[in-house]
Every structure is written in C-alpha cells, then in structure tokens.
Amino acid sequence: MRLGDRLGQVRTRPGRARQLRDEDELSCREIAAALGTEGQRPKRGEHWHPETVRRMLANTTDRPPTLRKRSA
Numbered sequence: 683m684r685l686g687d688r689l690g691q692v693r694t695r696p697g698r699a700r701q702l703r704d705e706d707e708l709s710c711r712e713i714a715a716a717l718g719t720e721g722q723r724p725k726r727g728e729h730w731h732p733e734t735v736r737r738m739l740a741n742t743t744d745r746p747p748t749l750r751k752r753s754a
Contacts, residue, residue, distance in 0.1 A: 695717065695722055695724075695738065696738050696739070696741070698717065698720070698722065699713050699717065699735055699738055699739055700739060702716055702717075703739060709732075710732040710733070710735040710736045710739070711732040711735075713730075713732075713735045713739075714729075714730035714731060714732050714734070714735045715730075717730050717735070718730050
C-alpha cells in the first residue's frame with residue numbers, strides 16, 4: 683500500500699487538481715501554486731503554470747492526447 687493510499691490522499695496530479703478545483707473552488711493559478719507547495723512536480727519543468735493546470739483539467743480521459751484513439 684502506498685503512502686497516499688494510507689493517508690486517504692489523492693495520488694495523481696490530475697486527481698488532486700480536480701479535488702482542489704471542486705472542493706476548494708480554486709483558480710488555475712491557485713491550483714498551480716498549491717501543487718507546487720505540496721511538492722508535486724509537473725511532468726516537465728520546475729514549476730506549474732496556470733495554463734498547464736487548465737489543460738490538465740480539460741483533459742477528461744487522463745491520457746495524453748497522443749494516446750487517444752482517433753475517430754475515423
């Protein structure tokens with residue numbers, strides 16, 4: 683069992699961002715700051731940008747765009 687599971691915390695970055703948006707009603711800028719404060723790092727780069735958070739929240743599949751199935 684992972685530490686996040688034992689503590690009842692959301693382990694994924696998108697999941698935590700959604701939790702902050704839904705429960706605390708934070709803006710993308712505030713979510714970016716909160717993720718950085720919690721020690722969660724983005725996949726690339728050193729700190730979170732509000733636009734990255736906005737795109738992550740808009741992605742409903744939790745998969746990168748390159749891995750989604752294309753419609754014919």
